[in-house]
Every structure is written in structure tokens, then in C-alpha cells.
Amino acid sequence: MIEPQGMQATSLAHEKERALVAWLRERGSVLLGFSGGVDSAYLASVANEALGPDRVLAVIGRSPSYPAEQWRVARDVADQLGLRVAEIDTDEMHDPRYVSNPSNRCYFCKTELWSKLGPVARERGLAVVIDGTNADDIGGHRPGMRAAREHGVRSPLVEVGMTKRDIRERSRARGLPTWSQPSAPCLSSRVQYGLPVTTERLAAVERAERSLRDLGISGDLRVRHHGELARVELSREMLALWLNPLPMRMIIAAVRAAGFPRVTIDLRGFRSGSLNILNEVSAA
């Protein structure tokens, strides 16, 4: 019998999940770098079920680049799953190599994170430190992954070949509230390379994005920080709704109030890694 394509994909994702469970059981216990995003929430759910709550510790790294809203989601998901959670403060904002915002900025941030989580895992007798990197993340511009490798962090979702689509599908099947949540990278990813990352700039981005969400903008949304100028990226559906005179004025007013003198709307809309594309051309 020929199965519809969707069913084949579902069955494949389920198979990968079984491989993930086996992978986790082989390790016995894990410390998970936990952000409350789609990937780490799914991984936490599977790990908690496969190993039991005493053998899983989810650690949230807190810093000004981690949105407060994301922290609330992370805590809610953790409560829902019955996860053991710890929080640590990370100090990347005191590292001038990070603050200067080079294109490999993530390397310095993740180095800071993993160098703090490794000792926590050893102290608590947890076998391995894992993260929520997935198979789609391989090959892109991800300097943070080098830091993970250097610190012996494993990425089980990559190792069993789980893509973002697989993860969303299985998250939905598990009833996780994150299954349809847009990707939420750290706030520093909004700041144009070369423009120093400061707590003020991160706070302005966070205020602007929160205000736009409050207006009713849903789906993918980024406020890119280009100094005095903000460039708002919306999904295609939202562009068609919000590029009309009155809604557009509302966007401009909200983003100005968040601290940007100039407000622009990107006409192509949301693009993952948008600033990498700008940077590549500038570097060339």
C-alpha cells in the first residue's frame, strides 16, 4: 500500500524518536542546555521520559541576550514536563570579543555557556552535556557549534538525523506547546555585525519586538538593529496586512517608542540569518 507523503514523514520522525530514546538510554543521564525553544523543549520531553526526571537536568543560561519572554516560556514548559531545572548567569557581556560583535560572536557566547555547564554536569554526576542543535542546523553559519564540539557537548538530535520538521511534528504529537512556536534565537542575533552588543541595544530590540507582538503581529518577527535605524522583518502574510497606511503607522510608533529614531520595514520579510547575508556581501 502506498502511504500518503505526510504519513511516511510522520512514521520516519517517529522512528528517529525511537533512535533518540536509545541514544539517551545509552548515556544514562544528561545535562541539557535548555532555552525553552522548539528543539530543546522537545529534547527535554523525550529525555525526561526516557531517563526519568532524576537523570535529566535542564539548565537555563541567563544573560541580557536571552529574552525575558523566552525565559517565561522555558519555565512554563519545564513545569509542564516536570523537569528539574537550574539557572546560571553567563557573562558573555563582559567579554570584549563578544561585545565587539564579530561574525563569530556566537562562538564566544557558547564558549562561556559550555565552560560553565561542564563542571555542573561533573559535580552532579551527569554523564554527558547535550544541546538542542538539529540536523537542519548543520552547514549554516554556526560558529557556536565549534564551541560545543570543543567542550565535548553532544547534539543527539543531529546524531539521529532529526530535522526541524521532525521535531515540530513529534512535539505536536507529544502535546508540547512549543510545537508551533517560531524559532527564537538570542537577541544579539538582531544586532548588525560590527555594532557593539550592549545591554541598551538588546533591551531596545526586546522592547520593540514585544510591542509589535502586543499589536497582534504573529509568526516570524525580527527587529534588526542597524544603529539608529531599525529594520523590521515580518512573515509574508503579516507584510500583506501591516504594509497598509494605518497599521504601518502603528508599527513605526511602537518601534520608535522602543528607542529607534528611524524605522524601516524589510520588503522581502523575514529571513533566517538575514544579517549574515548582509555581512557576507559587505565582507566580499
Place this chain on the structure above:
Amino acid sequence: MNVENLERALAEIGLHGIVEVRGSLAVLRMDAEGGLADDELRFRAVDAAERHGFTHLALEVVDDADRAAIHRD
């Protein structure tokens, strides 16, 4: 990247404004949103920017206070 050619190309599809260049980002400054909620028009504008070497095209609607600043020497 040629800003005058991009301005001309945008004007040809009804988008009259000044283009400010910031690396490979082109900022189109206009006094209204120019009907860009329309997918087709927006795609044509982005396509024009890409044909002229820009990776990004962003719209800035300037209000009365800003309008005086829209001129080029």
C-alpha cells in the same frame, strides 16, 4: 550597486522615493507606503533591488518632520 539606477527602476513601477545605501541594504524613503502591501508590487521592488546588487530593500515612510531631510545635494 547603483543607487540612481535602482531609484529609476523603482520609479518605473510607481515607487517614487530616495534610496539610501547602507552596505548591501537599500533603504527606500517615501512619504507613503506606496501600495506595497500588494505582494506582486513588493516582489517586483525586491527583484529590482537584487538586480542592482542589493541583498535587502527596506521601506521607510517619512512623516512631515522628516520630509525636509529627504533631499540629496
